[in-house]
Amino acid sequence: xxxxxxxxxxxxxxxxxxxxxxxxxxxxxxxxxxxxxxxxxxxxxxxxxxxxxxxxxxxxxxxxxxxxxxxxxxxxxxxxxxxxxxxxxxxxxxxxxxxxxxxxxxxxxxxxxxxxxxxxxxxxxxxxxxxxxxxxxxxxxxxxxxxxxxxxxxxxxxxxxxxxxxxxxxxxxxxxxxxxxxxxxxxxxxxxxxxxxxxxxxxxxxxxxxxxxxxxxxxxxxxxxxxxxxxxxxxxxxxxxxxxxxxxxxxxxxxxxxxxxxxxxxxxxxxxxxxxxxxxxxxxxxxxxxxxxxxxxxxxxxxxxxxxxxxxxxxxxxxxxxxxxxxxxxxxxxxxxxxxxxxxxxxxxxxxxxxxxxxxxxxxxxxxxxxxxxxxxxxxxxxxxxxxxxxxxxxxxxxxxxxxxxxxxxxxxxxxxxxxxxxxxxxxxxxxxxxxxxxxxxxxx
Amino acid sequence: xxxxxxxxxxxxxxxxxxxxxxxxxxxxxxxxxxxxxxxxxxxxxxxxxxxxxxxxxxxxxxxxxxxxxxxxxxxxxxxxxxxxxxxxxxxxxxxxxxxxxxxxxxxxxxxxxxxxxxxxxxxxxxxxxxxxxxxxxxxxxxxxxxxxxxxxxxxxxxxxxxxxxxxxxxxxxxxxxxxxxxxxxxxxxxxxxxxxxxxxxxxxxxxxxxxxxxxxxxxxxxxxxxxxxxxxxxxxxxxxxxxxxxxxxxxxxxxxxxxxxxxxxxxxxxxxxxxxxxxxxxxxxxxxxxxxxxxxxxxxxxxxxxxxxxxxxxxxxxxxxxxxxxxxxxxxxxxxxxxxxxxxxxxxxxxxxxxxxxxxxxxxxxxxxxxxxxxxxxxxxxxxxxxxxxxxxxxxxxxxxxxxxxxxxxxxxxxxxxxxxxxxxxxxxxxxxxxxxxxxxxxxx
Numbered sequence: 002x003x004x005x006x007x008x009x010x011x012x013x014x015x016x017x018x019x020x021x022x023x024x025x026x027x028x029x030x031x032x033x034x035x036x037x038x039x040x041x042x043x044x045x046x047x048x049x050x051x052x053x054x055x056x057x058x059x060x061x062x063x064x065x066x067x068x069x070x071x072x073x074x075x076x077x078x079x080x081x082x083x084x085x086x087x088x089x090x091x092x093x094x095x096x097x098x099x100x101x102x103x104x105x106x107x108x109x110x111x112x113x114x115x116x117x118x119x120x121x122x123x124x125x126x127x128x129x130x131x132x133x134x135x136x137x138x139x140x141x142x143x144x145x146x147x148x149x150x151x152x153x154x155x156x157x158x159x160x161x162x163x164x165x166x167x168x169x170x171x172x173x174x175x176x177x178x179x180x181x182x183x184x185x186x187x188x189x190x191x192x193x194x195x196x197x198x199x200x201x202x203x204x205x206x207x208x209x210x211x212x213x214x215x216x217x218x219x220x221x222x223x224x225x226x227x228x229x230x231x232x233x234x235x236x237x238x239x240x241x242x243x244x245x246x247x248x249x250x251x252x253x254x255x256x257x258x259x260x261x262x263x264x265x266x267x268x269x270x271x272x273x274x275x276x277x278x279x280x281x282x283x284x285x286x287x288x289x290x291x292x293x294x295x296x297x298x299x300x301x302x303x304x305x306x307x308x309x310x311x312x313x314x315x316x317x318x319x320x321x322x323x324x325x326x327x328x329x330x331x332x333x334x335x336x337x338x339x340x341x342x343x344x345x346x347x348x349x350x351x352x353x354x355x356x357x358x359x360x361x362x363x364x365x366x367x368x369x370x371x372x373x374x375x376x377x378x379x380x381x382x383x384x385x386x387x388x389x390x391x392x393x394x395x396x397x398x399x400x401x402x403x404x405x406x407x408x409x410x411x412x413x414x415x416x417x418x419x420x421x422x423x424x425x426x427x428x429x430x431x432x433x434x435x436x437x438x439x440x441x442x443x444x445x446x
Numbered sequence: 447x448x449x450x451x452x453x454x455x456x457x458x459x460x461x462x463x464x465x466x467x468x469x470x471x472x473x474x475x476x477x478x479x480x481x482x483x484x485x486x487x488x489x490x491x492x493x494x495x496x497x498x499x500x501x502x503x504x505x506x507x508x509x510x511x512x513x514x515x516x517x518x519x520x521x522x523x524x525x526x527x528x529x530x531x532x533x534x535x536x537x538x539x540x541x542x543x544x545x546x547x548x549x550x551x552x553x554x555x556x557x558x559x560x561x562x563x564x565x566x567x568x569x570x571x572x573x574x575x576x577x578x579x580x581x582x583x584x585x586x587x588x589x590x591x592x593x594x595x596x597x598x599x600x601x602x603x604x605x606x607x608x609x610x611x612x613x614x615x616x617x618x619x620x621x622x623x624x625x626x627x628x629x630x631x632x633x634x635x636x637x638x639x640x641x642x643x644x645x646x647x648x649x650x651x652x653x654x655x656x657x658x659x660x661x662x663x664x665x666x667x668x669x670x671x672x673x674x675x676x677x678x679x680x681x682x683x684x685x686x687x688x689x690x691x692x693x694x695x696x697x698x699x700x701x702x703x704x705x706x707x708x709x710x711x712x713x714x715x716x717x718x719x720x721x722x723x724x725x726x727x728x729x730x731x732x733x734x735x736x737x738x739x740x741x742x743x744x745x746x747x748x749x750x751x752x753x754x755x756x757x758x759x760x761x762x763x764x765x766x767x768x769x770x771x772x773x774x775x776x777x778x779x780x781x782x783x784x785x786x787x788x789x790x791x792x793x794x795x796x797x798x799x800x801x802x803x804x805x806x807x808x809x810x811x812x813x814x815x816x817x818x819x820x821x822x823x824x825x826x827x828x829x830x831x832x833x834x835x836x837x838x839x840x841x842x843x844x845x846x847x848x849x850x851x852x853x854x855x856x857x858x859x860x861x862x863x864x865x866x867x868x869x870x871x872x873x874x875x876x877x878x879x880x881x882x883x884x885x886x887x888x889x890x891x
Contacts, residue, residue, distance in 0.1 A: 201850045211848075252721035264813070268721045275815030276697035276713045277850075281814040288743070290733070291449045299808075300845040305573050348748040360732045361809075363744075367727040368810050370720030398744040400730040401637050404645045404654075405722075 026384065046443045049085075050436040052077060056085045060095050061432050065111030088442045092237065093118035093181070094138065094435055114138040118173055119183035119429025119438075124168045124217065125233060125420035127138040127190045128152055128204040128260040131164040133418060135175040136424035138432070140244050144174040145417055149331070157207055157216075159392065165220035172221075181429060184219065184228035186423030187213055189238045190261050197230040203285070203297040203304075204261050229426040233257065234281055235272055236422030237377055238265020241412055242272075243425050245375070253373035254365060255412065256283060256358070257419065258380035260309045266369055273369075283365060284308065288357045306357035309379055312336065315350035333379065340386055351386040358387060359394025366407050367400045377412035378419075384411040408429065456633055491888045494530075495881040497522060501530045505540050506877050508856065510556030531557065533887045538563035538626070539583065540881055541678035559583040564628035564883075565620055565873025566669065569613045570678060570865040571617060573597055573649040573705040576609040577862060580620040580627065581869035583877070585689050589619040594776070602652055602661075610665035617666075628876060628883065630666065631672035631868030632658055633681045635706050640723040642675040648730070648742040649706050656786075674871040679726055680717055681867030682822055683710020685743045686857055688870050690724065690820070699810060700857065701728060701803070702864065703825035705754045711814055718814075728810060729753065733802045751802035754824055757781065760795035778824065785831055796831040804839025811844045811852050822857040824865075829856040 027178030048405035059071045066074065072082040089095045096117075098110040119140045127131045129152065135287075136146035146167045152160045172182050191209075204210045214227040229236075251270040257263050262284030267272045274280055285297050286306040292301030295313075305311050313320045318335050339347040362374055374395065376384050388409060395407045410419065436442045497520075504516045511519065534540045542564075543555040563583045570577045576596065579590035591612045593703040597605045617627050636647030636654075647653045655706030659672040674681075683700035696715040702708050711718045719725055729749040730742050738756075748882030750756050758765045763781050784792040807819055821829050821838065833854060840852045857863065881887045 022806060192849070200847055203845060206663065266813075275813075276817060277815050279846050279850075280813055280815035282815075282845050285812050286809040287733075287843055288735070290801075290805055292580055297845045299845075302843075356735075360735055364806075365813050366732040367730050368711075368720070368725055368813060370722050370725035370727075398730065398732055398747075400648060400727050400742045400744075401646055401724050404637070405724075 016081040019112025029395040034050075049443055050434070052081065053085055053089065054434055056082060057089055057094060057435050060089075060112045061114055062419060065113055067109060067111055071112065090115075090433060092435070092439045092442060094431070108406050114432075117140060117179050118148055118181070118431055119428065119431055120180040121424035122168060122182045122185045123174070123188065123236075123420040123422070123424030123427075124164050124171055124185060125188040125417075125423060126160060126164050126205075126213070127154065127188075127233060127419075131160065131167055132420045133164070133168040133171040134417060134420050134424050135171050135180065136421060136428055137180060138428050140425065140428070141419060142417075142424075143178060143180060144171045145420070146171055147417065152205060154187055156400070157211070161213075161217050161220055165217060165222075168221060170200060172225075182225045183438045184225050184427035185218075186229040186236070186426040187217065187227060188229075188231065188419040188423040189213060190233050190259070190263075192282065193232045193235075195232060195274075198280070203295070226355050228425065228430060231423070231426070232263060232265075233259075233261075233419035234283075235265045235274070236280075236420075236426065237263075237414075237418035238267055238422070239272055239429075240377055240414055240418040240422035240425055241265075241377060242267050242270065243429060244421065245412060246413055250373060250375075252371050253375050253410075254362070254369070254371045255375040255418075256362065256379050256380060258307065258358075258376075258379040258383070260304075262304050262308050262358075264365060266365075266371065268369075268371070283361055286361045286364060288360050303357055303361045307354040307361075309333065312350055312354045312383075315353060316344075316347040317350075318347075333382070337382065340383070348366070348386065351383060352390050354383075354425060355387040355390030355395060360398065362391065363395050363398035363407075366395065367401075370401070371407075373408045375410045375412050377414065381412045381415070490573050491566040494888055495879070496850060498530055498534065498881050498887055499879050501527060502534055502539060502877055502880050504559045505534075506559055510558055512554060514558065534880060535560075537880070537884045537887060539876070544876050559877075560723075561586060563626070564873065564876055565625040565626045566869035567620070567630045568615055568633065568681075568865040568867070568869030568872075569609050569614060570633040570862075570868060571597065571605060571609050571650075571658070572633075572678060572864075575864045576605065576612055578609070578613040578616040579862060579864060579865050579869050580616050580625065581873060582625060583873050583875070584811070585870065587862075587866060587869075588625060589616045590865070591616055592862065597650060602656070606658075606662050606665055610662060610667075611743060613666060617670075627670045629670050629872040630663075631674040631676075631681070631871040632662065633676065633864040633868040634658060635678055635704070635708075637724045637727065638675060638677045638680075639831060640719075645724070648740070651741070673875060674868065676868070676871070677708060677710075677726070678706075678864035679708025679728075680710045680719070681750065681865075681871065682708075682859075682863035683712055683867070684717055684724075684874075685859055685863040685870055686710075686820055686822060687712050687715065689866065693860055694857075695818060695820075697816050698820050698855075699807070699814070699816045700820040700822050700863075701807065701825060702823040703752065703754060703803075703828070704823050705820075707749050707753050707803075709810060711810075711816065713814075713816070723807075728806055731806045733805050733810060748802055748806045752799040752806075754778065757795050757799045757828075760798060761789070761792040763792075768855060778827070782827065786872055787827070793831065796828060799828075800832040800835030803838055804836040805822075805843065807836065808840050808843035810868035811840065812846075815846070817850060818853045818855060820855045820857050822859065823861055826857045832839060 036168045055075050068082050072079045093115050094114050103252045116137045117138050120135050123134050130149045132147035135143045158219050190201050192200045194200050198212045214230045218227050234257045237257045241255045253266045264281040264283035285302045287301050288303045289301035293305040295305050296304035310320050314334050318332050392409050399407050431438045474822050499639050500520050513527050517524045538560050541560040561582045561584045565580050565582045568579050575594045577592035580588045593612050625688050637645045637646050659675045663672050681700045682702045686700045700710045709726040709728035720796045729746045732746050733748050734746035738750040740747035740750050755765050758777050837854050844852050875882045
């Protein structure tokens with residue numbers, strides 16, 4: 002875990018929840034904008050806010066620095082670092098010592114992020130499941146749950162209710178472990194605008210135009226405010242950036258294969274959302290102009306050749322409401338079983354999907370010029386069969402390939418990257434600006 | 447013309463030329479980076495540099511403001527504005543008065559950019575022509591020349607020589623008009639890295655890996671330094687941004703159709719280059735996976751269906767080394783003639799090209815989410831026949847279309863947008879940071 006607090010978390014949609022009323026609860030105050038030269042006290046607060054983030058960033062970068070090392074790296078005096086560390090520790094953000102060995106709270110010991118501090122709750126509504134998870138400040142998943150359900154055939158309210166139920170259960174488990182849920186992030190299977198509204202969900206057409214955060218928040222029963230609401234592919238890409246195990250991987254596209262197919266583009270370590278936040282819709286890039294009709298209305302979209310249901314159909318596996326995580330008897334597990342035993346129809350289906358995916362990804366790389374492609378979600382599980390055809394198309398079709406080959410990687414995050422990214426967006430927002438979440442830190446001295 | 451100096455010009459590749467030795471010549475100094483708190487005089491210089499750009503920006507934004515209006519808009523005192531305007535006027539960047547009516551140099555009169563001040567020289571090497579133009583500070587093209595030549599069958603040095611010859615001729619004409627060429631921008635038909643190197647030119651394979659600026663500069667005979675070297679589609683998009691007539695158009699993709707097809711993506715008013723500067727290669731996005739072999743080695747690239755030569759072949763027009771600008775008897779003119787008289791084969795070829803272009807553009811819009819598509823270059827001339835099929839594919843395939851329709855526009859810049867962008871990059875760099883080009887401005891007080 003070495004998330005850098007300087008990187009943007011998911012978009013903030015304002016506080017739709019009720020707050021838990023506790024003194025420790027984050028305020029999610031908007032960053033104060035200073036139009037003119039600030040007065041002396043305002044300037045001191047601004048400086049302290051900046052320095053709190055700086056010190057927390059040094060701790061979050063890992064390496065277990067001492068107060069003295071943080072002072073040396075930031076250029077702040079040891080005395081300043083000490084007051085800042087005290088404030089961060091008082092709000093449960095950093096710990097001194099080695100919690101595994103029972104050594105905590107002694108000055109001079111290494112500083113780490115507090116795994117018992119504020120945590121983020123992620124909630125995901127996808128096409129064939131709802132899920133939730135809790136991520137602590139260090140990025141560790143403390144609890145995660147997934148409930149398969151065919152949301153295309155359920156009322157919106159029933160789906161929101163199911164999502165809220167699994168979220169409340171995760172939050173209760175987190176509380177029993179001593180954690181405080183500081184905020185909620187929501188992952189959605191469609192185009193989410195910068196305003197947080199789900200403008201279009203090709204696979205859940207009844208949801209078009211819904212502002213999910215205020216609809217979901219009351220069902221969470223005063224858990225905590227909703228701080229982020231975003232497309233699931235974007236959040237999965239952020240999870241890969243924050244928790245994928247390679248902090249040097251700052252420029253890549255992460256492609257999530259589920260029933261829908263989406264891409265998250267990360268450039269310079271931050272999510273690149275396009276002009277209006279709706280980019281990355283790789284699943285609706287045309288691969289076969291005269292091909293099958295897609296849920297979006299067009300013909301020959303990538304989803305119709307390489308989406309989960311398209312692969313299952315082509316392999317002759319019955320399409321049930323099932324998914325890759327927690328349902329060992331589901332359709333995807335049957336697909337994997339057949340692939341492992343070398344079933345010809347399954348192998349042909351996977352080869353066809355890999356070729357289509359490679360064609361679409363090559364187009365994306367030609368347009369946005371990212372050096373690395375990461376296969377995530379279902380595609381990570383299917384990588385033993387997809388990687389070769391994807392790589393072949395990238396090599397043949399990326400125009401700069403001979404000069405700089407596109408690298409193909411497989412995500413290690415498994416099938417719940419999006420909900421982990423939704424939870425992570427909450428804690429990343431705290432790490433990036435701790436005093437923005439806990440304004441009381443600015444009053445201490 | 448209302449270019450905003452805050453927008454980035456083309457990439458700077460360092461000074462490869464010899465400079466013209468005149469005192470008025472710009473220095474193209476790298477922006478000085480101040481790591482620590484600057485000393486008092488350094489801070490004063492830094493402030494003056496910032497304020498010079500601020501004042502010049504107000505003048506460049508148009509509306510002919512007086513000194514008093516500039517002071518009111520920038521928050522600077524009238525005395526400060528006056529010393530800054532004097533420095534800008536002394537270096538030929540601003541004029542007071544109405545040059546058309548012979549009223550210049552009187553304080554209190556409106557301020558405009560000086561059309562007789564420093565100018566940019568653009569040079570373009572494309573597949574079937576070389577060209578050059580000179581753009582003054584106001585963005586007006588003062589002279590432009592194009593020489594058709596089949597560069598695929600010529601030695602590199604002969605092509606560079608032809609380009610240098612046309613450039614020297616334009617520069618001489620500009621000098622006779624009283625202009626000073628302040629720098630050179632180069633437009634190239636391929637992947638240009640952030641280092642200015644032409645890494646790959648699918649239609650000019652012998653040029654792969656060439657650093658064109660130092661190869662061309664000596665042939666320009668001490669004209670002026672090369673300050674920008676970039677892909678022609680990027681520079682054409684910047685020309686559309688700066689000189690396209692709609693300063694409110696800040697988020698768009700501009701697609702240039704020539705023998706090669708390229709896109710320039712503008713987001714928030716600035717060119718978006720992808721992770722490493724090689725993005726926008728729309729011509730090599732796959733439209734028909736099993737289609738014709740492309741110059742890049744792949745099959746079914748957009749260029750093979752909608753590039754200039756592909757359209758000519760499909761229409762049955764002989765493909766000669768000819769182009770849209772200045773060669774009325776060329777193949778493109780013959781194509782236009784046949785289209786106007788309703789030749790069925792030509793109309794079918796254009797419909798097919800428009801459909802392919804629409805499919806590729808829809809994929810780009812799905813991935814990068816720009817609200818506006820601008821047809822440029824050859825596509826602007828062919829827009830009467832291409833617009834309908836392009837629009838139909840965008841409507842059918844852009845997944846967010848129903849919520850927010852993609853708008854299709856036609857560039858009014860004509861066939862020489864790229865070379866105009868190359869010249870414009872020189873003057874935009876001066877407008878964005880006048881003291882960076884003329885450090886002597888910082889010494890005055």
